[in-house]
Amino acid sequence: MLRSFGRIVPPLTRQMTRSAGGAGAGSDMAIERSSSLLMQQPASVSVSGGASARVACVARALSSGARMSLAPALTAAASSASAIGGVNGPSAAATSLAAASAAALGGLDDEIALEFDVSELRARRRLSTAPVEVFTESHVVSLLDGALATACRAESDPALKQEARRLAFQVCELYCSLAESYREHFYLDLIRAKGGNDTQKFAYKSLLKTILELPGGPRLLVDMRGDLLSLVHQNQLDAASVEPIDQLGVDLRNILKTIIVGHTHLTRLSWNTSAAILEKVMGYEAVHPMNGWNDLKRRIGRNRICFSYFVPLLPGEPLIVLHTALMTHRADNIHKIFEEPHDSLASPIPPTWAIFFSSSASHKGLSGVGLGHDLIMEAVAYIKKRHPTVKNFATLSPIPRFRMWLTANLAAAVADPAHPFNDLALTKAELSVVRRLESLSAKEYSTPAATLQTILGNDDWSKSHRISEALRAPMLRLASHYVNLKVGKSSYDPVAAFHIGNGATAGDINWMANASPRGMAESYGLMINYRYLSVSEGN
């Protein structure tokens, strides 16, 4: 089938020739000469020492780009020269040729590392909008087959490593050039590529590991897994694609774990942290958006700690951020945490509570790696060591889908007066209090669910102290019911799933704890404390 993979940049082979910059016509001739020399000599046992010296000289004299085009020939030379030999082993000349080729290749390592910098491709991926040359599926499949075969063979033959990296880079370039709608095909082609080895299941892992070793490769794989998860969550995959693509996602996660688990570095961010990182922290904030540098300054000021994880292979990337307030009491309102001026937070009373009020992971592609759990546990250890008066660890967390859940259930109960949610919505006593305060029509009075639905229909209730107080008890009860809902073994609410999955316990639900438009839209202003009792003292 001739399927086009739109938005593709020119083929890499051409790109590579162009990036050989400065090689010029003279270099082209030198490439040809040394190529033929390299291709011919290793085949002969009678290779002379002079030939190997010339190989090395020619290879060194070439520009790095031109030498790189020779990499496959140099690799072949090194490999076959080593293999030449009878009962007495390789001849001295063959050994010398192997050494010269290997030396020329060895010197290339750093240059190749630079030339194969995937970060550039990622930048292009973000910027490129113009449709360019189109590759056919057969091109994609043959590139993947070749890259996969070479990556697999390079695992046992180090002489093939550079070639494996070159091909892996081409695959990255292809991936960065793909239109979003072609990613599903790419993943399937990657999974199906056999690399000449029909028996090896999941052979693509070798290719992914080769990409991981390219400069910028880890970040590309993080993006790739994020893309893949987005695709899966859209629920639009062909039924037959779901299982293999899920498997690819799991393999990608496991490969990424090798550069994350055991390599994380806990960092406390401060006003002295580089602006580039602080700007990212502001951008990644997923729970309480920041409105500029002053908001951030307050969140890293006195009695506030902003933790982040970094790993060496994703330099400059705060992978996950955890904001903490050190307090003298349990926090029940997010506005109080934000409104304290950052320079007046010094209290004469030492803090006894650490309140985690926001965790944000920066890359979807790293979900399921366990970063959130590990960061909270390391943060606890850090705080215990430096702030020994802190004995209690808890969160002040959003309840993100509470309003959605309540709205849907009230609608179902209004449609069916026998619906059990009518019993949960308001008790008889609550119903009579609310009805006394609000003048509703007969229809609106008809059931508890109808009454509550009408009152919550707009946010006016929150402006009336009396009505809001009348709603407090039923809303807290409904929120508690919601937070304890399960889907299988996990909590229905995503934040509850995260904290309860970490070993925390659902604690107090706080009334009007986040009256911002987002807080009202998500949970009618309610927030919850999850208690990390196992690490708290005196519990």
Ligand SMILES: CC(C)(COP(=O)(O)OP(=O)(O)OC[C@H]1O[C@@H](n2cnc3c(N)ncnc32)[C@H](O)[C@@H]1OP(=O)(O)O)[C@@H](O)C(=O)NCCC(=O)NCCSC(=O)CC(=O)O
């Ligand atoms: C909360 C996170 C930082 C966690 O990051 P991680 O990389 O550790 O996440 P993860 O994907 O490995 O998920 C860890 C576990 O959390 C649960 N989990 C996470 N997100 C979920 C979701 N949307 N739906 C269902 N479960 C979910 C899963 O059970 C999973 O367990 P398993 O591994 O078994 O699948 C991130 O999900 C995130 O940035 N979320 C958006 C912002 C957010 O809602 N933050 C929390 C509210 S703030 C807050 O509550 C205060 C605070 O924490 O400080």
